[in-house]
Amino acid sequence: MTHALLLSLSAHPGLAAFAAGGQRLARLNSIDILVIAIYFAMVVYIGFYLKGTSNTGQDFFLAGREMTSWIAGLSFVSANLGSLELMGWAGSAYQYGILATHWYWIGAIPAMLFLGIVMMPFYYISKTHSVPGYLQLRYGQGASALSAVSFALMTILMSGINMYSMALVMKVVLGWDLNFSIWVSSVTVAVYVALGGLKSAIFNEVLQFLLIWAGALAIPVLGLIDAGGWSNLRRQIATNLGRSDYVHLWSTLGHFNTNPMGVNWFGIVFGLGFVVSFGYWTTDFLVVQRVLSADNLRSARMAPVIGAAFKMAVPLIVILPGLLALAVLPFPLVGQDVAVHTGQHSYNEVLPLMLVRYCGPGLLGLGVTALIAGFMSGMAGNVSAFSTVWTYDLYGAFLNRKASDRHYVAMGRWSTLLGVLVSVGTAYLVQHAASIMDYVQQLFSFFVAPLFGTVILGMLWKRATKAGGFWGLLCGTTTSIGLWTWVRNDPSALRYVAMSASAKDMAENIYRALWAWLVCVLVTVVVSLMTEARPVKELEGLVYGITPIPREREERWHQRPVVWAGIVTVIFVGLNLLFW
Amino acid sequence: MRETLSIWWFAGLLLLAYGVIILLTGIWELSHPLVPPPVLNRLHPAIWWGGVLTLCGLGYCVRFRPGRR
Numbered sequence: 001m002t003h004a005l006l007l008s009l010s011a012h013p014g015l016a017a018f019a020a021g022g023q024r025l026a027r028l029n030s031i032d033i034l035v036i037a038i039y040f041a042m043v044v045y046i047g048f049y050l051k052g053t054s055n056t057g058q059d060f061f062l063a064g065r066e067m068t069s070w071i072a073g074l075s076f077v078s079a080n081l082g083s084l085e086l087m088g089w090a091g092s093a094y095q096y097g098i099l100a101t102h103w104y105w106i107g108a109i110p111a112m113l114f115l116g117i118v119m120m121p122f123y124y125i126s127k128t129h130s131v132p133g134y135l136q137l138r139y140g141q142g143a144s145a146l147s148a149v150s151f152a153l154m155t156i157l158m159s160g161i162n163m164y165s166m167a168l169v170m171k172v173v174l175g176w177d178l179n180f181s182i183w184v185s186s187v188t189v190a191v192y193v194a195l196g197g198l199k200s201a202i203f204n205e206v207l208q209f210l211l212i213w214a215g216a217l218a219i220p221v222l223g224l225i226d227a228g229g230w231s232n233l234r235r236q237i238a239t240n241l242g243r244s245d246y247v248h249l250w251s252t253l254g255h256f257n258t259n260p261m262g263v264n265w266f267g268i269v270f271g272l273g274f275v276v277s278f279g280y281w282t283t284d285f286l287v288v289q290r291v292l293s294a295d296n297l298r299s300a301r302m303a304p305v306i307g308a309a310f311k312m313a314v315p316l317i318v319i320l321p322g323l324l325a326l327a328v329l330p331f332p333l334v335g336q337d338v339a340v341h342t343g344q345h346s347y348n349e350v351l352p353l354m355l356v357r358y359c360g361p362g363l364l365g366l367g368v369t370a371l372i373a374g375f376m377s378g379m380a381g382n383v384s385a386f387s388t389v390w391t392y393d394l395y396g397a398f399l400n401r402k403a404s405d406r407h408y409v410a411m412g413r414w415s416t417l418l419g420v421l422v423s424v425g426t427a428y429l430v431q432h433a434a435s436i437m438d439y440v441q442q443l444f445s446f447f448v449a450p451l452f453g454t455v456i457l458g459m460l461w462k463r464a465t466k467a468g469g470f471w472g473l474l475c476g477t478t479t480s481i482g483l484w485t486w487v488r489n490d491p492s493a494l495r496y497v498a499m500s501a502s503a504k505d506m507a508e509n510i511y512r513a514l515w516a517w518l519v520c521v522l523v524t525v526v527v528s529l530m531t532e533a534r535p536v537k538e539l540e541g542l543v544y545g546i547t548p549i550p551r552e553r554e555e556r557w558h559q560r561p562v563v564w565a566g567i568v569t570v571i572f573v574g575l576n577l578l579f580w
Numbered sequence: 581m582r583e584t585l586s587i588w589w590f591a592g593l594l595l596l597a598y599g600v601i602i603l604l605t606g607i608w609e610l611s612h613p614l615v616p617p618p619v620l621n622r623l624h625p626a627i628w629w630g631g632v633l634t635l636c637g638l639g640y641c642v643r644f645r646p647g648r649r
Contacts, residue, residue, distance in 0.1 A: 031605050038597055046590060053584055071587060203587050210591050214598065218629050222620050360618050362605035363626055366598055 025173045025349065026356045032365025039211070039369045040188060043204050043376070047192025050200045057405045060197035060412050061129055061388045062293050067199075069299035071206055073306030075290040076112075077314075078205040081212060082378030083371040084165055086318055090354075091347035093322025094333055096261045097237075097246030098579060099253075100322070101315045106273040109308050109572045111281035113565045115291070116304035119282050121549045122459050123292060124300045126541050130292075131285040131455070132393040138458040138542050139469030141397065146473055147454075148393035150447045151285060152386055156419050159382035160426020166375035167427065173352045174368065182427050185372070189380045190420040193387075194413045198293060201377070201384040205290070208373040209310075215363075215370030216317040219351075222358040223324035236327035246326065249579045255502070262504025271510030275517040279452035286385045297550055301561040308568050312575065321354045329353065383419045390415045446484070449513035450476025453520035461528075462536060462543045468528030476520025483512045585646055592640025599637050603630030 028036075054060045067075070092100040128134040132151065136144035167181035192200045227233040238244045245252040245259055252259035253268060281287060281304075294300035325333065331345070333353075339346035345353060355367040391412045396403070403411075454473045457464045486493045487508060495501040498511040539546050557563055606626030614621060 031601065035598060035601060038594070042590065042594055049585065203590065206587050207591055207594060210595065214595065214633055218625055222623070222625060225623070226620055357619050358625065360605075360609065360614050360621060360626060362602040363629060366602065 025352050026364060026368075028174060028365060028368065029361050031361045032368065035362065035365030036369050036372065039373060040184075042207070043192050044188060046203050046207075047195040047200050050196030050203065054195070054197040054199055055409065057408050057412075059199065060409045061391070062289075063197070063199040063202055065293055066295045067202060067290075067293040067299070067303075069294060069302035069306060071202060072291050072294040072299060072303035074209050074310065075202040075205040075293075076287055076303055077307035077311050078209040078212075078377065079287050079290055079381040081209065081314065081374060082162065083169070083374030084162060084378070086212070086216070086371070086374060087169065087348055087351045089318045090322040090325075090351040091333075091349075093319040094325050094350045095322075095335075095347045096259075097326075098249055098319065098323065099259060099261045099263075101249060101319050101579070102268055102272060104311060104315050104319070105572060105576065106268065107277045108281060108311050109568065110273060111277040112304045112308035112311065113568060114278065115282045115288070116301045116308075116561055117565050118544075119456075119459060120291060120300045120304065121297065122542060122544070122547065123288065124294075124297050125547060125549075128292075129392050130389055131283055131288055131451075132389055134542075135454065135458070135469065136393070136397065138539075139454070139464075140466040142466065142470035143454060143473050144393060144397070146470065146477075147447070147451060148389050148397075150477075152389045152394060154447065155286065155382045155386045155389075156422050157426050159379050159386070159419065160423035161430055162375060162378050162382070163423055164427035164430050166372070166379075169352075169371065169375075172349070173371075178431065182424060185376050185379065186420050186424050189376055189383060190417055193380050193384050193420075194416040197412065197416075198289065198384050198388070201380040202290060202293060204373075204380060205377045208370075208377040211366075211373045212370045213317065215367040216321075216351075216355075218363060219354045219358055219367075220316055220320040220324065223321060223328065223354065226358075227324055227327050233323065233327050237323065240326060247323070247579075249576060251580055256498075256500045256504075256507065257502040261506050262502060263507040263510065264500070267498070267503075267507050267510045267514075271507075271514040274514075275449050275452065276510060276513045278456070279448040279450075279513065279517070283451045283455045284448060285389060286381050289385050289388060298555070298559070298561065302564065305561050305564045305568060309564075309571075312568070312572060318351075322350050325350045325354055329357075379420075379423065383416055383423070386419045387412045387415045390419075446477055446480040446516070449480065449516045450520035453517045454524060457521060457524050457528075458543070460544045462539055462546060463528055463533050464524060465528040465531045465533055467531045468524040468526075471527045472520045472522075472524025475523040476516045479519040480512055480516035483515060586644040588640050588644040589646065592637050592642075592644060594637070595633050596637025596641055599630050599633030599635070601630070602626050603634055606630050 053064070056064075058064055089100055089103065092103075123131075123134060126134060126137055128137060130148075132144045132148035135147050163182055163186060164178075166185060167176075167178045170176040170181040171178055192204065196203070224230065224233070227236060234247045237246050250265065253263070253265040256262050256264050291300050291303045294303050329350075333347050333350060334342065334344045336346045336348065338344065352371075355364065359367055391408050395411055395415075396408060400407075450473050453476055454469050457472070458469060483497050487497055492501075494503055494508055497503075497515070498507040500507070503511070536546055541547050603626070606624055606629075609621075609626060610624070
């Protein structure tokens with residue numbers, strides 16, 4: 001999640017320290033600059049090309065609802081594959097070992113499949129344009145407005161933080177000026193999203209996905225040759241670290257203090273695998289918007305399944321380089337705080353370090369382009385989602401309800417530009433007060449877990465009422481903020497929040513989400529039972545059991561999303577057993 | 581309304597351009613070795629990786645070329 005949620009869980013405090021932690025890692029030559037320039041030219045051209053095809057609200061905000069399952073699926077997974085995730089999780093793999101893979105497998109795959117098979121029919125059939133839009137239909141304006149305001153605010157702030165982070169990375173890796181990176185990337189994103197809307201953002205996300213693989217796949221391939229294969233890699237890591245728990249996914253999760261991450265299996269399965277993961281992948285509009293652009297219900301259901309299949313492969317280019325670095329780098333990496341004082345390289349620099357280790361001119365430019373593309377498409381995703389929620393769920397719902405479609409499209413373009421400007425402002429703000437970045441990242445995570453409780457009850461339980469939805473969401477969010485504040489003021493409270501004094505940051509985030517979700521569900525149920533239910537007829541198209549779901553009888557077995565979801569599940573289980 | 585170019589055609593174009601650039605760079609390095617060389621540069625990753633990208637790009641460009649039904 002450049003997205004905030006996963007980023008906040010990745011426990012990378014103070015990216016500002018990243019900038020101060022070392023000196024320039026690489027120097028680009030003219031070939032590398034040419035590779036980067038071609039990418040910028042291509043994305044701007046796509047924006048101008050798509051301008052003529054984004055004239056109606058449906059075109060601009062939902063890409064005309066004409067994306068195939070492959071495009072929607074790749075865009076769905078790519079919207080989450082920003083460069084901060086790549087670099088952050090490669091660093092986490094160096095720091096925590098293969099446990100970081102949980103955020104790509106159990107922390108993503110079941111939720112993505114659930115979205116495609118169970119939830120997508122309700123989002124798609126209700127013809128909503130956004131997640132707050134669904135809440136408006138299901139619970140009315142209270143829950144919808146709360147969700148829309150928090151989403152719009154946090155999305156745009158996160159966009160600025162991502163922009164600042166990108167500028168920092170470019171400064172550290174290449175020595176580029178912060179202002180240059182911020183303005184070139186933001187103007188480029190503003191041009192192509194304001195012109196082509198969601199379609200332009202989706203096109204560029206698909207390109208980014210291919211670029212990331214083209215730019216990063218050489219690292220694990222060459223790294224495995226360098227390390228002498230997977231078995232030798234495991235042996236080398238055990239020898240270098242003097243411990244063997246860095247290469248096991250599950251066998252070390254019996255207790256908080258038997259693994260490098262300080263978390264246990266219950267937290268990983270129920271906190272990460274259920275609440276955090278389902279909250280992000282099924283209710284964060286940034287990713288759900290990509291699937292809503294699908295051309296029919298079958299494509300909308302297949303898109304998350306396709307996304308899940310590719311998501312399972314991402315550890316190859318993210319986690320494996322981190323593990324390889326443990327074995328092949330001739331010097332140790334350190335935490336950011338230490339790096340600031342000693343001038344050593346930090347964990348977060350592991351991906352650029354491996355890139356520089358194996359890639360000469362051309363390949364290096366391609367790797368850097370992949371990082372830039374990741375940052376820019378992440379920002380474009382934030383800005384396009386902000387534009388939709390602002391235009392439909394705030395401006396259209398409260399300020400100007402009866403404007404023409406043309407007016408809303410114009411508002412979408414202007415709000416895109418405004419969103420980019422606010423992002424730039426945020427980038428400069430965090431430049432002078434870096435601690436704000438950590439707070440905002442946490443803030444974003446406060447809303448996601450309770451929102452999942454609200455949405456899932458709304459979809460599966462017809463008795464959930466307007467008041468129940470609003471108060472459940474509000475109490476869940478307040479609980480999350482309260483627990484976070486409690487631990488900040490009294491670190492010993494972690495033993496209650498995460499249920500162990502041995503718990504670390506990751507466990508705190510996971511368990512806080514679990515509590516927030518439980519409170520949200522409990523309050524929603526209690527308040528709903530105390531208030532008058534909506535007539536069943538009004539809930540048609542919104543709630544399971546009342547909504548007729550189109551059957552898949554006319555499709556052949558190999559065209560059915562549920563069959564492919566089953567295949568992905570089998571591979572998912574097999575991989576977890578393989579690396580147990 | 582004009583025909584919309586396929587995203588896969590754009591993707592093919594980008595991969596082809598990058599493949600050709602990296603392949604040519606790799607060939608150039610055969611006679612002008614890098615100093616200092618990256619680790620495992622003796623395997624000439626620029627040549628095989630540039631070649632793979634070129635082939636993929638060509639495939640996409642042909643398969644999704646404008647006007648093809």
